[in-house]
Amino acid sequence: MARIRPTKHPMPAQPPEERIKNFDEVTHGYSEDVAVQEALRCLQCKNPRCVEGCPVGIDIPGFILKIREKDFQGAIDILKDKNSLPAICGRVCPQEDQCEKLCIVGIKNEPVAIGRLERFAADWEARHSKAEVKPVEATGPKVAVVGSGPAGLTAAGELIKKGYRVTIFEAFHQPGGVLMYGIPEFRLPKAIVEREIEYLKKLGVDIQLNVVVGRTITLEELLTKEGYEAVFVGTGAGLPYFLNIPGENLNGVYSANEFLTRTNLMRAYQFPKWHTPIHIGKRVAVVGAGNVAMDAARTALRLGAEEVTIVYRRSEAEMPARKEEIEHAREEGVRFKLLTNPVEILGNEKGWVTGLRCIKMELGEPDASGRRRPVPIPGSEFEFPVDVVVVAVGQGPNPLIPRTTPGLETSKWGTIVADETGATSIPGVFAGGDVVTGAATVIKAMGAGKIAAEAIDKYIKSKQKEEK
Amino acid sequence: MNKIIERQDLATSLKKFVVEAPMIARRAQPGQFVMLRVHEQGERIPLTIADFDRERGTITLVAQEVGRTTRLLGRLNEGDYILDLLGPLGEPTAHPEGKNAVCIGGGVGIAPVYPEAKELHQKGYNVTSIIGARTSELLFFEEEMAAVSNELFVATDDGSKGHHGFVTDILQKLIDEGRPIDFVIAVGPIPMMKAVADLTRKYGIKTIVSLNSMMVDGTGMCGGCRVTVGGEVKFTCVDGPSFDAHLLDFDEQMRRLCMYREQEKMSEVDE
Numbered sequence: 001m002a003r004i005r006p007t008k009h010p011m012p013a014q015p016p017e018e019r020i021k022n023f024d025e026v027t028h029g030y031s032e033d034v035a036v037q038e039a040l041r042c043l044q045c046k047n048p049r050c051v052e053g054c055p056v057g058i059d060i061p062g063f064i065l066k067i068r069e070k071d072f073q074g075a076i077d078i079l080k081d082k083n084s085l086p087a088i089c090g091r092v093c094p095q096e097d098q099c100e101k102l103c104i105v106g107i108k109n110e111p112v113a114i115g116r117l118e119r120f121a122a123d124w125e126a127r128h129s130k131a132e133v134k135p136v137e138a139t140g141p142k143v144a145v146v147g148s149g150p151a152g153l154t155a156a157g158e159l160i161k162k163g164y165r166v167t168i169f170e171a172f173h174q175p176g177g178v179l180m181y182g183i184p185e186f187r188l189p190k191a192i193v194e195r196e197i198e199y200l201k202k203l204g205v206d207i208q209l210n211v212v213v214g215r216t217i218t219l220e221e222l223l224t225k226e227g228y229e230a231v232f233v234g235t236g237a238g239l240p241y242f243l244n245i246p247g248e249n250l251n252g253v254y255s256a257n258e259f260l261t262r263t264n265l266m267r268a269y270q271f272p273k274w275h276t277p278i279h280i281g282k283r284v285a286v287v288g289a290g291n292v293a294m295d296a297a298r299t300a301l302r303l304g305a306e307e308v309t310i311v312y313r314r315s316e317a318e319m320p321a322r323k324e325e326i327e328h329a330r331e332e333g334v335r336f337k338l339l340t341n342p343v344e345i346l347g348n349e350k351g352w353v354t355g356l357r358c359i360k361m362e363l364g365e366p367d368a369s370g371r372r373r374p375v376p377i378p379g380s381e382f383e384f385p386v387d388v389v390v391v392a393v394g395q396g397p398n399p400l401i402p403r404t405t406p407g408l409e410t411s412k413w414g415t416i417v418a419d420e421t422g423a424t425s426i427p428g429v430f431a432g433g434d435v436v437t438g439a440a441t442v443i444k445a446m447g448a449g450k451i452a453a454e455a456i457d458k459y460i461k462s463k464q465k466e467e468k
Numbered sequence: 469m470n471k472i473i474e475r476q477d478l479a480t481s482l483k484k485f486v487v488e489a490p491m492i493a494r495r496a497q498p499g500q501f502v503m504l505r506v507h508e509q510g511e512r513i514p515l516t517i518a519d520f521d522r523e524r525g526t527i528t529l530v531a532q533e534v535g536r537t538t539r540l541l542g543r544l545n546e547g548d549y550i551l552d553l554l555g556p557l558g559e560p561t562a563h564p565e566g567k568n569a570v571c572i573g574g575g576v577g578i579a580p581v582y583p584e585a586k587e588l589h590q591k592g593y594n595v596t597s598i599i600g601a602r603t604s605e606l607l608f609f610e611e612e613m614a615a616v617s618n619e620l621f622v623a624t625d626d627g628s629k630g631h632h633g634f635v636t637d638i639l640q641k642l643i644d645e646g647r648p649i650d651f652v653i654a655v656g657p658i659p660m661m662k663a664v665a666d667l668t669r670k671y672g673i674k675t676i677v678s679l680n681s682m683m684v685d686g687t688g689m690c691g692g693c694r695v696t697v698g699g700e701v702k703f704t705c706v707d708g709p710s711f712d713a714h715l716l717d718f719d720e721q722m723r724r725l726c727m728y729r730e731q732e733k734m735s736e737v738d739e
Contacts, residue, residue, distance in 0.1 A: 171687050173505055173512070173552040181689075210554045212687055216491050238689040242701065249694055249701065249720055251727045258690035266511060266684065275536050276511040276684070277731035351723030398688060400706070 004105065008113040009038045016331040020301045023185045023269055026328060032070070035120040039068040041105060042112045049102040050114060055447035058082045060099055060114055067117055073129070075121040083118075084157045085150065085446060087126065087192045090119025092183060093443045094322050126195060133202040140164045141229040141460055144222045146213045146401065149177020150442045151234030151433030153196065154449030155456075156205045159232075162457050166205045167228075171212040174265065177236055179442070181265040182257070184295050186302065187325075190264075214404035223428055229463070230428045230456045233416060234449060237395040237434035243287065247345030248391070252279055252353035256288070256296045256392035263299050281388030283307045285356050287342055288392035289319035294326060296390045297334045305388070308334050313341040313361050313374045339363070341376065345389055355385045397435045405429075413438060422452030423459070430456055469549040473526065478608040481533040482576065483542050484518070485550075490525030492517075492555045498583035499561030499678060499710045502527070503686035505552040506540045513537045514683055516580035516655075516709065517556060527555075530579035530608070536735040557686045561710040563588070564674040566650020570642065571597045571617070572635050572664060574656025578609050580678055581655040582616070589616040596647070597621070598638045600656075604629035636663045649673050654713065658722045665713035675713035679704045679721060682728070695721055 012028040013019075019026050030038065042064040050060045059078050066075035079086040095101075095115035103111030140163040145152045148170040160166045174180055179193045201207065213219060213235075222228045240255035242248055259278070262268040266276035284300040286293050289312035300308045310329070312319060315338050319326060330336075339361040346355040360380035363372035402410045409417040409425035415438055422430040432448030434440055474486035492502060501516045513535070519528035533542045544550070561584060563569070569588050573581035578599045589595045595616065600623035601607045607622065607629060614620045621638045622630030631638055635656075642649065651674040654664040661677040668675040681693035681704035693704035698715035702708065 171554060172685065173554075210552050211491070212554060212557070215557055215687075216495065216555065238687070240689070240691045242691065242694075244701075249696060249724065251723060255691040258684055258692045261684050261690055267509070270509075271731065272734050274509040275507065275735065277728045277735075279727070351720070351726075400687060 004041055004109060005037075006109040008041075008110045008116070009034050011113075011116055016333070019186065020298075020332050023302055025189050026186050029123050030116055030120045032072075032124075035067055035117060036070060038113050038117060039064045042068070043104055045104055049104060050099040050112075053098040053100075053102040055098065055443045056082045056450060058099075058118075063121060064112065064114070064117055067121060072121060072124045076125040076129075079118060079121055083446070084154055085196050086118050087122035088150070088179060088188060088196065089443050089446070090115050090117075090122055091188050091192075092441075094441060096323060098443070126192075133199055135202060135204045136160050136163065138163050138165045138204050142167065142227055143456060143460075144169060144226070144228040144231045145234065146219070146231060147177055147234040147236055147433075147435075148175035148197070148207065149234055149236050149433065149445065150179060151236070151445035151449040152177065152232065153200060154446040155232045155234060155432070155453045157200055157203070158450055158453030159456065160200070160203050160205050162453070164457075164460075168205060168207045169211040169213050169217075170207060170209050172265065173209055175207050175209065181261040182292070182295070184260065184264055184299050186298070187295065212400065214400040219401060219405045219408070219429065229460050230430060232422070232449070232452050232456060233401055233424075233429065233431040233435060234433045234445065235398045235401055235435045236445075237439040238398040239396040239414075240391070241394045241396060242391055243342060243393060245342060245344055247347055247353070250345055250347040250353045251351050252281065252387055253345055253389045253391065254279075256286075256292045256390055257395065259296050259390045260292070260299065263303065269303055278303065279388055280304050281386070283309075283386045284388045284390065285309050285311050285342075285386040286390045286392055287311050288394070289314075289321055290392065290394070291321045291325055292395075293390075293392035294321045294329045294334075296392050297329055298332055300388070300390065301332055301334065309384075309386070310334055310336045311340050311342055311356065311358060312336070312338050314371065315339055315363060318371045339374065341374065343381065346383065353387055353389055355383050356389060357381060357383045395434075395439050397438065401435075420451070421455035422448060423455060428459065430459075469551065470553045472544055472546055472548050472550065475544070475546050478530065479606050481542070482606065482608065483531055483533070484579075484608075485529045485531070485541075485544070486526050487529060487550060487553065488525060489527045489553055489555075492553065493520045493522050493525050493527050496520040496527060496556040497560035498587045499580075500556035500558045501686070501709060502529070502553055502555030503557065503683075504529075504537075504541070504550055504554070506537060506544065506550055508551070510540065510551070511537055512552070512684060512686065514557070514680060514686055514705070516678060516680065517583065518579035519583055519586070530576060532576040535732055554686060558705060558709045559707070561653065561676060561678070564651040564676070567592070568594045568648040568650045569596070570639065570649050570652045571595060572639065572652060572654040572656070573597070573599045573609075573613070574635055574654075574660040575601050575606065577654075577656030577660070577678075578607075578613070581653060582609050582612055584653050584655075585613060586616040589618075594618055594648075596642065596649075598623065598635045600624065600635040600660075602626065634663065635660065636667050639664065639667060643667075643671055643673075651675065653677075658718055658725070661713060662718040665716070665718070669714050676710050677713040677716065678709045679711065680709070681705075681721065682725065695724075
């Protein structure tokens with residue numbers, strides 16, 4: 001056997017100096033030839049460890065084998081058996097912490113590029129598949145899904161395939177949740193999300209936009225007056241956290257949620273053709289170092305900011321963002337002020353941001369998260385000029401449903417308490433995704449949506465038995 | 469899509485719409501608002517609900533044409549549709565103790581104070597209302613307000629109708645006359661609400677104001693509508709829009725409302 005290629009086949013991408021001028025997708029995806037070559041790096045393990053790392057348990061060696069055999073339709077069929085949104089997961093899953101982390105090839109070399117292959121198969125299908133989507137004959141009981149992000153879309157897809165009549169309730173004027181408002185176009189083209197939503201609609205899923213459950217209608221009403229046998233709550237982590245430092249309400253300070261929603265969902269980057277404005281700023285500071293922070297920093301560059309700086313209180317090793325995102329940000333010219341904590345946002349007499357006062361940090365003993373706790377260095381305060389600050393230090397669960405649903409148990413963090421199947425303290429109410437776990441990943445939310453769909457099916461069937 | 473079944477021009481740039489929205493009308497309460505969008509590329513803006521009719525399944529909106537979206541809204545006629553309408557949002561106004569209420573509406577703020585006065589009146593409160601505008605042409609809902617108030621006073625800045633001066637002059641007079649006032653609900657431009665708050669603070673009269681902050685989603689996600697209340701940061705969309713006027717940082721709110729002034733000028737050019 002020929003020696004295995006030690007590194008993944010590189011991902012073709014727009015050069016950094018080009019891509020910071022547009023919102024088009026950064027990476028282009030593998031060609032058929034490269035995909036087949038990369039598939040050859042897979043050892044086809046008898047006991048594939050990669051599958052253990054996948055939150056939805058995709059038959060990874062199976063779909064890679066199909067790619068190797070150039071049976072691309074076969075590959076997508078295997079993927080779709082477990083994952084209804086492969087074009088999305090192939091792009092935004094943190095594979096390095098999941099399947100690829102456990103890949104045997106990865107012990108001595110770079111692991112197989114499982115994520116890139118998943119994306120390849122999904123994109124191939126979008127380009128080539130002529131199969132008409134047939135509506136499901138859904139005649140079963142009614143199930144409501146609250147929220148149309150990754151958890152809700154997955155639950156809806158699974159439930160309609162089981163014959164339930166599914167209605168999704170979405171507060172925004174467009175479905176997709178964080179996939180539409182949060183993740184930028186250059187990382188996840190909105191056309192891909194729209195395609196997946198169209199697919200669900202063709203299956204027969206009913207999507208009600210502009211309905212905010214908890215306000216327009218309550219969860220209780222859905223279960224009683226509206227005749228839904230069960231409800232799945234996938235309302236995500238939409239509540240932005242702020243730093244609680246002086247100056248945070250100055251003009252020019254955004255939550256990452258607001259900054260990204262204005263740009264992605266409301267297309268402020270096409271202002272004034274699209275009507276929603278945004279402050280671009282010459283010098284932008286983004287506080288935080290997760291994926292959302294990287295998205296915000298790279299968005300600021302594309303909007304036309306001259307200088308964008310990530311400000312993070314810990315060191316490089318603790319940055320929660322995916323390595324790939326950090327690398328992309330760096331290539332594009334995002335600067336990093338690490339071990340630096342903002343203590344005050346400075347402003348002028350008109351209420352606009354003019355700068356950020358920070359203090360230098362050093363790493364002390366590990367804290368509850370296992371990461372070394374950052375400690376301020378006395379007397380190390382300094383200021384630097386900025387005119388826009390984006391706060392990207394995390395999001396909490398949206399409190400609207402817990403607030404308006406008596407009897408729904410929540411944790412001290414405001415997340416909905418659910419067991420491993422998604423069942424909550426109210427019979428017939430299931431929950432999953434970020435509203436249960438706190439801010440996590442697209443694939444984990446999808447996994448939760450899928451598990452909850454199974455549990456809802458069981459719940460309704462056992463209830464029907466009892467009634468007989 | 470929600471159908472406009474009635475449109476009335478209250479003044480040149482002031483329009484009233486009655487909109488079919490049974491889901492919203494069913495649960496709407498005074499103080500709550502809606503988010504709307506009227507164009508495929510449009511922005512989302514909040515508007516306070518000016519009235520609702522649960523049986524007819526309608527809500528009433530009053531919009532002053534101050535920005536691009538309100539101008540586009542102003543071009544819609546009976547039979548047209550509002551593209552996206554979400555609500556009712558925000559917390560209903562909580563009423564302080566006591567049965568003697570003064571409801572003050574300034575300019576377009578007369579619209580959101582109307583359902584407040586109406587509800588209080590229905591519940592048997594003693595409602596004294598004061599409405600004001602720059603000039604008589606911009607006054608509206610006079611009859612409606614009179615119908616839900618034990619007594620109605622009118623003020624105009626230019627004296628073209630009622631008292632020549634501000635709504636606060638009338639409020640001061642009521643206080644001086646020793647009338648019982650347990651609380652005040654005031655909705656209008658920030659300087660008016662601030663003036664009311666400054667006045668009532670001196671006499672320890674509980675005062676509620678309603679804000680029309682800038683926001684994107686209206687459900688607690690963007691935080692663009694943040695406001696400082698008693699030193700704490702609150703979101704107008706989910707904690708408000710009604711707040712204790714004596715704890716509110718009006719100056720900060722005023723500054724935040726000016727955030728996109730430059731962009732608004734660009735929008736005008738683009739239209």
